[in-house]
Amino acid sequence: MSARFQLVIDCADPAKQTAFWSAALGYVPEPAPAGHATWKAYYRSLGVPDDELEQMGDDDADSIVDPDGAGPRIWFQPVPETKIVKNRLHLDIRIADRTAALQTRREQIDAEVERLTGLGASVVRVLAEPGMDHYGVTLHDPEGNEFCVA
Known part of the structure; x- marks a missing residue:
């Protein structure tokens, strides 16, 4: 169970x-x-x-x-203390259709990132490499906790 x-x-x-x-x-x-x-x-x-x-x-x-x-x-x-180091656990928000073309996934992810930054998130980095069929974005929530959108 x-x-x-x-x-x-x-x-x-x-x-x-x-x-x-x-x-x-x-x-x-x-x-x-x-x-x-x-x-x-x-x-x-x-x-x-x-x-x-x-x-x-x-x-x-x-x-x-x-x-x-x-x-x-x-x-x-x-908790009384502030966040100091990178999370050892984070959320991945799966927004993109994995079967869609990379450009379509990128557009879906970018739209969600724009929505989330409007809610108070901030972009940390874009996860994309030339020749790789992956695109994602790492963000911080309003208190600095890392999470990804892919």
Whole structure:
């Protein structure tokens, strides 16, 4: 039997990351558990101290889910330290039709990169080599986490 998992991304601003990644992936903010008006109310019921909950900011959204239930839950865990080095794990957003011609894939990827930069991402580098049938772009999310679009 396979294991279920969630992806956890350390961050400074869960609300900002939740908004960006919801739009980037077509996910939705996860509603608070039944019986709790907000995630902060849920966390308080578990005994999480208020000083830790302050890291969530005014908007208590800190997780997103695939509305179709196919992808993993993503939780944006507030941490006090900033990101310093390259991620050891990153997301690849598969946008292009792998069976399409390279130029078509490039256009699909470039359109998605433009959309994502409009949401707050920044381009790090283009992954393309002459003679190679591959095209992709590495970006940073609003907090500097690397991800790729291919």
